[in-house]
Amino acid sequence: MKVLAAMSGGVDSAVAAARAVDAGHDVVGVHLALSRMPGTLRTGSRGCCTIEDSMDARRVCDALGIPFYVWDFSDRFKEDVVDDFIEEYANGRTPNPCMRCNEKIKFAALLEKAVALGFDAVCTGHYAKVVEDAEGNRELHRAADWAKDQSYVLGVLTHEQLRHSLFPLAETPTKAEVRAEAAERGLAISQKPDSHDICFIPDGDTRGWLEERIELEEGQIRDTEGEVLGTHRGARAFTVGQRKGLSIGRPAADGKPRFVLEIRPKTNEVVVGPRELLAVDEIRGTRESWAGEPVEQARAFYAADAAPGARSEPFEVMAQVRAHADPVPATAHLEHGEVDGAPALELVVQLRESLSGVAPGQTLVIYQGTRVLGQATIHRAYSLDRPDVHA
CATH class of the missing domain: 2.30.30.280 (Adenine nucleotide alpha hydrolases-like domains)
Structure with a gap:
């Protein structure tokens, strides 16, 4: 299989690429240049996609004996991730730029280009698993290591994108094992710290950054x-x-x-x-997508072409609203509702355990067991105990 390995310059993508090579795939490494003015060096574990990261990715590819390229996606990244982030905050919402980057850049722009160039799959260092059901349909599942599981930020992937996704770290028990493997392979990035925070705000001052732009x-x-x-x-x-x-x-x-x-x-x-009023009982999201085939209740609802106000049959889910949050049990359904005065299809999740601090613009990902069903962008989340909010 011809595989394009997305090389961030970190240890996860390095080991993922190495395992793809070991599996006998024809692997080519590519680093995405996402910033128009990348910093020369990272600040500890803050930020990513710097010149230093590009150099680290090149050294890994040299060690693995695979070709290496840098693709400039900075214009697309600015439009689809950075500008979207600013616009969402300007509209009073709290976006997740990592979700948008996975959706628009790594598994849209990158995958589209890879397929056009004849690659069969894009390989990344995400901790998640793709499996096939009895009918051969691709499904997205949690990784073996729940502490590092990244299936939440991949909840935006579609069935077609899953067909071309390769996650070699899916069954790895711990991150420590990945670092140990990198060291055994002689990769200099084995102890490189993980990046965190928003990559285009490396100093971590999101509010200060926004105040300069909004x-x-x-x-x-x-x-x-x-x-x-x-x-x-x-x-x-x-x-x-x-x-x-x-x-x-x-x-x-x-x-x-x-x-x-x-x-x-x-x-x-x-x-x-007060803090207690941050707890929400119901979450409503729009722009829903399914990571694989939709559940039976959703398929029936789509096929029925229902009228405004109609609801699908409910289905049981686990709901998660942050990358490293614990999921909570809930009942979900689709509903033809209204958002900002306009008709809209909503994914409605009624929580059995309340969640705190849920904000419009965040991503709601729903699971059944380890399987990611899909996601929606939250437009409303509320507590029925608030006197000034009416569901």
């Missing part, structure tokens, strides 16, 4: 009863669950800290309240 306007901070508690420099710089930086100036009546419960971009208001 026009902020002073507005009011209110509680759930509507009382004005203070002012802010711009609602778009806040995120649900945030505690620091509220600058209210006076304590709550009960003396407990207050958290951002909601951002209202249309009125430029920030609503705050």
Whole structure:
């Protein structure tokens, strides 16, 4: 099989490429240049896609004896990931740029180019598993190591993309084993730290970065009863669950800290309240996609071409809203609803255990067992105990 190995410059992608070579595949390494002005060096484990990372990827490919190329995807990355990130925050939502990068860059732009060039699959160092069901349909599952499992950030993959995806680290018990293998292979990046935070904000100051790019306007901070508690420099710089930086100036009546419960971009208001009101009971998402064949209830709903207000039959899921969060049991259904005054198809998840700090713009990924069913972008999440929110 002809395989294109996406080489980030890190240890995971290096070992994944090495295993693809060992499996007898015809492997070519490629590093994606995503930044128009990449830094020369990383800052510890912050950021990625730097010149240093490119050099590390080249050295790994030289050690493996495979060709190496650098592909410039910086324009596409800016448009589909960076600009999208700014726009989402400007609209009062909290996006996940890693999900968007996987969706738009690594498994859309990269995969499209790879297939066009005659490659059979794209190989990455993600910790996730692709399996086939009895009918030969591809499914996405969690990796063997749940501590490193990355199936959540791959929840945007479609059935067609899964047909061309190769994850050699799927059955690896621990990250320590990957590092040990890299060292045994003589790869210099065996102890290189994992990257974290948002790659295009390497100093980690997301709020400061956004304030330079989003026009902020002073507005009011209110509680759930509507009382004005203070002012802010711009609602778009806040995120649900945030505690620091509220600058209210006076304590709550009960003396407990207050958290951002909601951002209202249309009125430029920030609503705050006690921690317990961050817990949500129901999540609604749009732009749903399925990582493989949709569940039976969804297939029947799509085929029925139902009228506005119609709902699919419910199905049991585990719901996850962050990459490293624990999933919680829930019941899901599809519904022809309304979002911002326009008809929209919604994935509605009713939680059996509440989740805290869920924000519009985040990604909801649903599972059955270890299988990833699919995902949706959250547009509303709420607690039925809030007096000012009506489901």
